[in-house]
Amino acid sequence: MRFRGMNLATKRLFALLLLWLLVCQLASVQLTNVRAVDEGRVASKVTLTLSESSPYRLNVSEDKKSFQVVFSGVRNHATIPDYKRLSPVIERIVSSNENGDAVVEIRTMKACNHTEYVVGRRVYLELEFIHKPAPRAKVARRRVSRPKAAVVQKPDTVCVVTPDSGAVVPELQDSLRQSKPQWEPVQLQSGLDWPSLARSLEFWLIIAATVLALVVLFLLIFRKKKPKTYDFEVVTKAKSSAPEPEEYVNPVLSKMAAKLAAQGWTAAEIAAELNISEAAAKQLMERGEA
Structure with missing residues (x-):
């Protein structure tokens, strides 16, 4: 509504001014x-x-x-x-x-x-x-004065003065020189004396005991195991003394098998009917005939 009274040139100038402000912004x-x-x-x-x-x-x-x-x-x-x-x-x-x-x-x-x-x-x-290093604490140290022994040297004697007792002990220099220990070199033997060992009896006894122990250990490790042998008669007696299966001694199965055998059934048919093995059916048929 405000732009109705403006002419076209004024409107264009106002639009260019707004565009310039926007570009600057x-x-x-x-x-x-x-x-x-x-x-x-x-x-x-x-x-x-x-x-x-x-x-x-x-x-x-x-x-x-x-x-x-x-x-x-x-x-x-x-x-x-x-x-x-x-x-x-x-x-x-x-x-x-x-x-x-x-x-x-x-x-x-x-x-x-x-x-x-x-x-x-x-x-x-x-x-x-910024980290500042902490100051180190100073530790006060007390110096302990230790008494020192005063040594007074003379041409012929040596006097040692101790500060505690204050006594003077004279000693001759010649006696000090003579009291020094004299060290003699000692030769150390390294290695084993094999000739002396070969002449000793204990050495050969140890060798013999070692060899004997090795032989016994070898025999214990590599000896052959003997196969187990079974006595035929003992096995036969054990088999004969073994209890018979349940279908062999069952009286009901025996009667049924005998009845079916009397009707003309074979052993295989009886075994299938009674749900038993064929050998058991034959055994029952033999018992029924007996």
């Missing part, structure tokens, strides 16, 4: 994201993401607790940084626009060493606490 570099991730309790990694790569400068405070990243000519659209509010490393992160520049200030709990590097359109800032 799209062409400008923007800070899109600020994020910090803790790596343990002593380190953290801050990532600054831009729409395009842009130069920056890093300002570090003297106490190494404040780190300020400034992007010149960059619009800041990440005014709400993403970080853990109860972080053991990061105290706070403030992201703002100052005179057309994007400024990100990072405060840490303690003094930190920093490492910065750029990958594409991202700027990384790694922070780590």
